[in-house]
Amino acid sequence: MNDAELHTALDRCRDAGDAVRMEGFSFHLSGYAVRPRAHLAGELVDLCLKARAMGLQADRISIGGGFAVDYVAAEDWARFTRTQGPNDYHAAKSFSTSDFYPYHSPVAGADALRAILAARPDGGGTALADRLRDAGIMLLTEPGRALLDRAGCTIFRIQGVKDRGGYAILTVDGTSLSLSEQWFNSEYLPDPVLLPSDGRSGGPPVRACVGGATCLESDMLTWRKVVFPARPHPGDLLVYPNTAGYQMDSNESPFHDLPLPLKVVVDEADGRIRWRLDRRPPC
Numbered sequence: 681m682n683d684a685e686l687h688t689a690l691d692r693c694r695d696a697g698d699a700v701r702m703e704g705f706s707f708h709l710s711g712y713a714v715r716p717r718a719h720l721a722g723e724l725v726d727l728c729l730k731a732r733a734m735g736l737q738a739d740r741i742s743i744g745g746g747f748a749v750d751y752v753a754a755e756d757w758a759r760f761t762r763t764q765g766p767n768d769y770h771a772a773k774s775f776s777t778s779d780f781y782p783y784h785s786p787v788a789g790a791d792a793l794r795a796i797l798a799a800r801p802d803g804g805g806t807a808l809a810d811r812l813r814d815a816g817i818m819l820l821t822e823p824g825r826a827l828l829d830r831a832g833c834t835i836f837r838i839q840g841v842k843d844r845g846g847y848a849i850l851t852v853d854g855t856s857l858s859l860s861e862q863w864f865n866s867e868y869l870p871d872p873v874l875l876p877s878d879g880r881s882g883g884p885p886v887r888a889c890v891g892g893a894t895c896l897e898s899d900m901l902t903w904r905k906v907v908f909p910a911r912p913h914p915g916d917l918l919v920y921p922n923t924a925g926y927q928m929d930s931n932e933s934p935f936h937d938l939p940l941p942l943k944v945v946v947d948e949a950d951g952r953i954r955w956r957l958d959r960r961p962p963c
């Protein structure tokens with residue numbers, strides 16, 4: 681909402697009396713920067729005070745998500761972004777650094793929230809935490825990816841291995857729709873782990889990209905030529921780590937006549953690791 685719309689909305693909430701409970705304001709910003717979040721949160725505190733002066737409840741704000749996940753150390757991310765180029769990808773595809781999720785973030789997860797709360801929204805003056813406390817405003821957050829950091833993995837079975845002079849193309853029983861960064865013309869960069877079906881190990885390392893099971897040449901789960909410690913074989917498993925946040929199957933459909941991937945819940949009870957299928961009732 682722009683300022684005029686906000687103004688109108690507040691007037692209508694006031695006029696609606698008991699029919700509407702106006703609890704507060706929220707935003708969700710793209711990106712992962714601390715300062716714009718602190719700044720906008722400060723503006724919402726002011727808006728709450730204004731709304732209260734109109735007799736509205738306005739006692740909470742939500743600052744959405746966008747708390748980064750720090751996947752790798754600064755020097756590793758700097759080296760990758762400095763050196764990566766078309767040679768590293770199938771079909772000489774190119775990615776610029778801004779195409780990728782920021783896999784290193786100096787301030788991440790709960791520390792990002794701490795930094796937002798410690799920041800001074802208007803440059804000087806009071807920290808956001810104190811402004812919230814002084815105004816009696818509850819802070820709500822909606823962390824997505826950061827909340828699921830180190831949770832979940834996605835497993836594909838290798839169906840075929842094609843040699844392409846210097847690297848291989850693995851084809852798997854899934855599609856690029858299973859790794860959501862692919863929808864944004866980006867790449868999920870954590871290396872998939874190879875689990876050989878016969879337990880073999882060793883052998884010269886092999887570079888391979890990973891293709892999906894549809895007819896589209898662009899259906900790639902991983903364009904990057906990942907270095908595997910041994911030659912992958914059909915029947916081996918590829919395990920993509922840390923995929924609970926976003927790398928889900930919400931875009932997959934039965935359109936290709938492929939079964940929708942099963943979801944397995946692993947938990948611990950009475951000292952034993954147990955698993956079960958996570959079945960959602962049909963919509």
Ligand SMILES: Cc1ncc(COP(=O)(O)O)c(C=O)c1O
Binds near residue numbers: 744746747822826
């Ligand atoms: C309204 C809203 N809140 C929270 C999130 C979660 O963001 P993140 O995963 O970056 O924490 C999103 C993501 O798009 C969103 O749209």
